[in-house]
Amino acid sequence: MISWPYCFYPTTAIFVDDQTSFLNALKHRLSSKLSMDCFNNPTEALNVIQNSNVTLSQDLQPLFSIDDKILELETDVIQQTYIGLHLDILSNTIYNSQRFATKSVVIVDQMMPELDGISFCKKIKEYPIKKIMLTSNSDQSIAVNAFNEGLIDQFLLKDSPNLEAQLLQKIQTMQRSYFELRAEYTVGGLTKAVPLISDSSAIAFYEQIKEELQAVEFYLLDRWGSMLFLDQHGTPTTLVVCSTQNLDVLSQVAEDQDEHAISESLMRREKLVFFPKKLDYMRPVTEWRSFLHSVKQFPDQQDLFYALITDPLHQPVNINNIRSYQSYLSM
Numbered sequence: 001m002i003s004w005p006y007c008f009y010p011t012t013a014i015f016v017d018d019q020t021s022f023l024n025a026l027k028h029r030l031s032s033k034l035s036m037d038c039f040n041n042p043t044e045a046l047n048v049i050q051n052s053n054v055t056l057s058q059d060l061q062p063l064f065s066i067d068d069k070i071l072e073l074e075t076d077v078i079q080q081t082y083i084g085l086h087l088d089i090l091s092n093t094i095y096n097s098q099r100f101a102t103k104s105v106v107i108v109d110q111m112m113p114e115l116d117g118i119s120f121c122k123k124i125k126e127y128p129i130k131k132i133m134l135t136s137n138s139d140q141s142i143a144v145n146a147f148n149e150g151l152i153d154q155f156l157l158k159d160s161p162n163l164e165a166q167l168l169q170k171i172q173t174m175q176r177s178y179f180e181l182r183a184e185y186t187v188g189g190l191t192k193a194v195p196l197i198s199d200s201s202a203i204a205f206y207e208q209i210k211e212e213l214q215a216v217e218f219y220l221l222d223r224w225g226s227m228l229f230l231d232q233h234g235t236p237t238t239l240v241v242c243s244t245q246n247l248d249v250l251s252q253v254a255e256d257q258d259e260h261a262i263s264e265s266l267m268r269r270e271k272l273v274f275f276p277k278k279l280d281y282m283r284p285v286t287e288w289r290s291f292l293h294s295v296k297q298f299p300d301q302q303d304l305f306y307a308l309i310t311d312p313l314h315q316p317v318n319i320n321n322i323r324s325y326q327s328y329l330s331m
Contacts, residue, residue, distance in 0.1 A: 002200065002203065003197050003198040003203075004196075004197040004198075004202070004203045004206055005179040006194075006197065006220040007093075007179065007217075007218065007219045007220060008175075008176065008179045008217060008218050009093075009099050009100065009217040009325070010034075010035060010100055010175065010216050010217070011035065011099075011100060011102040011105070011178070012035040012036065012037055012101055012102060012103050012104065013034060013035065013037075013104070013105040013107060013175075014036070014037050014038075014039065014045055014048065014103055014105070014106040015027075015036055015038045015039065015107045016038075016039050016040075016042050016045040016107070016109065016117075016120065017038075017039075017108075017112070018040050018041075018109065018113060019040070019109070020040045022109075023039075023040060026038070026164070026167075029164055030168065031329070032329060033168065034168065034171065034329075035101070035325075035328065035329060042108070042112055042114055042115040042120050045120075046115075046123055046124065048103065049103060049106065049127060049129055052102075052103045093219075094217070094230065094234075094317060094322050094323065095318075095321045095322060096323060097323035097324075097327065097331075100325060100328045103129055104129060104130060104174070104175050104178040105129065105131075105132060105171050105174045105175060105178065106124070106129050106130070106131055106132070107134060107167065107171070108120050108121065108131065108133055108134065109133075109134045109135075109158065110133055110134065110135045110136070110139050110142060110143065111135075111139065117133050117134070117135070118133075118142065118146055118151070121146065121151050125151065128178065128182065129178075130154075130174035130177060130178050131152040131153050132152065132153065132154040132155065132156065132174065133152045133154070133155040134155070134156055134158040135155055135156070136157070136158055140157065143155035153174055153177070154173075154174065156170065194220065194222075194223050194224075194225055195225075196225030196241070196301075197220065197225060199300075199301075201301075202225065202299070202300070202301070204299075205298070205299050206227060209229065209239055209308070210229060213229050213231060213237050214231050214232070215229035215230060215237070216231060216232050216325050217229065217325070218230070221238070221316065222241075224241040224242060224304065225241045226238065226239060226241045227239045228316065228317065230324070230325075232325050232326045234323065234324030234325070234327070236312075236322065237308060237309065238308075238314070238315055238316060239306060239307075239308055239309075240272065240274045240293065240306060240309060241298060241304055242272040242274075242295070242304070242305050242307075243303055243304055243305075244269075244303045244305070246272075247266045247267070247269065247305070248266075248267070250266050250272075251263045251266035251267040253285060254266065254285045257285040257286075259285045259286065262285060262288055262289070262292070265292065269295060270294065270295065271292040271293060271294060271295060272292070272295045272305060272307055273292060273293075274291055274293055274307065274309060274314065275291055276291075276314050276315055276316040277316070290314075291314070293307035293309055293314075294307060
């Protein structure tokens with residue numbers, strides 16, 4: 001089943017080739033766009049991979065779990081933001097630049113005297129890292145067989161005239177696949193709890209937002225399908241998704257406290273309320289105005305609305321503490 005990963009961030013690609021000059025040339029051209037570790041000794045690369053990866057079921061399990069205490073709450077308003085991804089753990093993730101050091105993809109040359117690419121990939125067959133093989137025309141059949149057997153995930157001709165562009169494209173695809181595979185192991189029944197992440201039209205909409213924002217990271221925020229996006233510089237944008245039921249509850253709360261204008265804007269589906277911090281739920285309705293955002297109908301979802309929030313003061317994270325991908329590449 002196709003689904004949207006509950007989180008994604010750029011990770012590190014490992015290049016393994018006995019030709020140091022080839023590795024140096026790639027690093028010179030790609031290091032400003034891609035986190036990469038290069039090895040001209042396959043044994044050293046194996047040690048790094050075998051010591052830096054855990055099983056798929058362990059990798060991101062702490063990042064996502066549904067809080068039983070919040071599930072027990074009757075107030076749907078509170079559940080909107082705080083069911084799903086634990087924001088304190090999310091904060092620990094985006095404030096830590098070492099998330100980008102995760103080893104997600106290995107690009108290995110087939111023709112190496114000490115250990116050829118096929119033998120290398122066999123030694124890491126059970127690891128979640130994605131595998132791309134570089135091969136020559138004469139060895140292409142070897143790569144095809146390895147791909148068909150599931151030993152590698154992609155292969156490229158090493159002498160391709162547009163090798164660098166192809167590498168970037170395939171590495172990005174494999175990084176995404178890495179997170180998708182991890183999600184299958186760690187999320188379990190999440191697709192039932194968050195239907196949007198397995199809805200094809202919603203996935204297309206998420207992808208559209210990601211491209212428009214030039215986002216390189218995203219994180220699921222709640223069971224409605226709200227997302228936090230970060231661009232290469234760590235600038236956050238929050239896509240808030242809200243149900244008609246939630247809007248009705250908030251409208252009634254505002255009406256009960258004689259805030260008729262706020263109540264009407266919610267009832268007419270002109271505004272939604274987004275509280276970026278947990279304590280904001282304790283604010284009286286008279287202070288809600290700064291938390292109101294214009295809404296639009298979520299594509300192909302009759303009972304869902306959304307707002308795209310760019311104001312730094314209304315993000316669910318501390319923007320000053322975010323460690324961006326750009327800063328990591330510059331280290």
